[in-house]
Amino acid sequence: MAVVMDADRVSRSLTRIAHEILERNRGVQELALVGIRARGVPLATRIAADLRQLTGVDVPVGALDITLYRDDLMLHAVGPQPVIRRTEIPFSIDDKVILLVDDVLYTGRTIRAALDALIDFGRPRAIQLVALVDRGHRELPIRADYVGRNIPTSRQQSVQVRLQELDGRDEVEVEE
Amino acid sequence: MTTATALKSRHLLGIEGLDAGEIELVLETALAMKEVAGRTVKKVPTLRGRTVVNLFFESSTRTRMSFELAEKRLSADTLGMTTAGSSVSKGETLSDTARTIEAMAPDMIVMRHASSGAPHQLARVCKASIINAGDGTHEHPTQALLDAFTIKERKGRLAGLRVAIVGDLLHSRVLRSNVYLLTKMGATVIACGPATLIPPGLGQLGVEVTTRLDEAVTGADVVMMLRVQHERMHGLFLPSVREYFTQFGLTPARMSRAAADAIVMHPGPMNRGVEIDSEVADGPWSVILDQVSNGVAVRMAVLYLLAGGEEA
Numbered sequence: 185m186a187v188v189m190d191a192d193r194v195s196r197s198l199t200r201i202a203h204e205i206l207e208r209n210r211g212v213q214e215l216a217l218v219g220i221r222a223r224g225v226p227l228a229t230r231i232a233a234d235l236r237q238l239t240g241v242d243v244p245v246g247a248l249d250i251t252l253y254r255d256d257l258m259l260h261a262v263g264p265q266p267v268i269r270r271t272e273i274p275f276s277i278d279d280k281v282i283l284l285v286d287d288v289l290y291t292g293r294t295i296r297a298a299l300d301a302l303i304d305f306g307r308p309r310a311i312q313l314v315a316l317v318d319r320g321h322r323e324l325p326i327r328a329d330y331v332g333r334n335i336p337t338s339r340q341q342s343v344q345v346r347l348q349e350l351d352g353r354d355e356v357e358v359e360e
Numbered sequence: 361m362t363t364a365t366a367l368k369s370r371h372l373l374g375i376e377g378l379d380a381g382e383i384e385l386v387l388e389t390a391l392a393m394k395e396v397a398g399r400t401v402k403k404v405p406t407l408r409g410r411t412v413v414n415l416f417f418e419s420s421t422r423t424r425m426s427f428e429l430a431e432k433r434l435s436a437d438t439l440g441m442t443t444a445g446s447s448v449s450k451g452e453t454l455s456d457t458a459r460t461i462e463a464m465a466p467d468m469i470v471m472r473h474a475s476s477g478a479p480h481q482l483a484r485v486c487k488a489s490i491i492n493a494g495d496g497t498h499e500h501p502t503q504a505l506l507d508a509f510t511i512k513e514r515k516g517r518l519a520g521l522r523v524a525i526v527g528d529l530l531h532s533r534v535l536r537s538n539v540y541l542l543t544k545m546g547a548t549v550i551a552c553g554p555a556t557l558i559p560p561g562l563g564q565l566g567v568e569v570t571t572r573l574d575e576a577v578t579g580a581d582v583v584m585m586l587r588v589q590h591e592r593m594h595g596l597f598l599p600s601v602r603e604y605f606t607q608f609g610l611t612p613a614r615m616s617r618a619a620a621d622a623i624v625m626h627p628g629p630m631n632r633g634v635e636i637d638s639e640v641a642d643g644p645w646s647v648i649l650d651q652v653s654n655g656v657a658v659r660m661a662v663l664y665l666l667a668g669g670e671e672a
Binding site: 249252253257264265267268269270271272300301303304305306 | 365366367385388389391392393395396399400401403404405406434664665667668
């Protein structure tokens with residue numbers, strides 16, 4: 185067990201990502217953040233706070249639950265169904281640049297599901313991907329546009345992201 | 361009470377077999393499902409490739425449409441059978457119909473039947489998950505769940521509420537399922553109807569029973585009206601429509617005895633001027649149309665939760 189990012193590092197990574205977002209996208213007005221539940225949502229909210237500090241503009245934040253779009257849902261008919269939480273995107277995504285935010289980018293299957301879900305809400309001008317941690321081992325042709333930290337892992341390891349809002353503290357840990 | 365993480369059974373035959381945590385799980389899942397109805401594309405791929413058979417041995421419009429819409433919004437393949445013109449009208453037994461349908465390997469069967477216990481019999485022979493969409497005078501679990509969802513949406517809770525259920529108590533599966541659900545969730549239920557339409561032993565289900573509507577409505581947070589079937593109007597049960605309305609019809613004057621923010625519900629189809637005055641049905645108390653929209657979300661939740669249910 186090793187802590188690979190502490191609270192300070194998490195916060196600095198998010199601020200850097202906010203700068204990169206501004207560097208890459210000209211207008212803040214057309215941006216919108218969508219966090220993938222659970223931990224993508226507080227991350228999206230924090231990036232929105234950083235963007236407000238940098239530009240004075242409030243970028244809208246939505247929450248996406250991808251359970252209904254999972255590709256492994258009906259694979260195993262035995263066993264309880266994952267609990268569904270609410271999707272809340274209280275703005276139109278049409279013609280917006282959507283910044284899709286998740287904590288860990290791994291196989292890419294969650295992102296595939298999230299892309300399908302987003303398309304059902306409208307037609308964004310572009311979707312860019314933000315991940316706090318990229319741990320590799322992609323199974324689909326998906327890559328992140330903004331990464332907090334690349335952490336090489338083996339498939340046997342698990343990456344735990346803990347955030348103040350949900351877990352009481354900020355840290356990223358690699359567990360065997 | 362803590363919300364369950366899964367339903368224990370792979371069938372939904374009644375509310376009686378559920379515990380409070382399972383009921384809460386259905387209601388919370390339905391909340392997420394309701395959001396799908398507000399999207400541009402009102403459809404999610406969750407049950408893609410799954411087959412749902414709607415077996416309606418008794419006529420039904422809203423329940424059947426509600427289930428069909430729920431199935432379609434979850435991308436399931438659906439097929440329906442009604443009694444008229446089917447093999448049932450040609451004399452086939454329920455077990456043989458069940459075995460025939462079973463041979464087509466559906467994943468779920470939604471069933472309505474005039475005989476109490478029919479879905480239970482189906483559950484014994486079929487590998488598919490069975491959802492009871494109303495069996496005789498026994499249970500109508502998804503109706504009680506959508507009623508609970510609607511109450512919670514308006515009141516924020518179920519526990520501690522005073523719920524009056526008024527009408528034909530004897531023949532009502534909606535009553536039975538609601539009594540099980542509301543008492544499990546900590547609400548107080550007052551059942552009210554003509555003495556000829558009160559089933560013996562109703563009090564043993566933890567319900568207050570009265571024949572006086574004013575008494576039932578006084579202080580009620582929720583007034584749930586049950587349909588009085590016209591066929592009961594003749595013969596032994598009730599003298600006349602007018603007399604029924606005088607004694608048990610819900611009017612604005614009677615609603616003034618209820619809590620200031622009380623809501624009025626009806627499982628439909630309603631008989632205006634028989635059990636409910638039009639002024640109440642269309643008035644500020646009424647959540648009758650909310651019940652219809654919420655029905656789809658609740659049925660989506662049930663279909664989703666049973667699709668992954670554990671092997672019995």
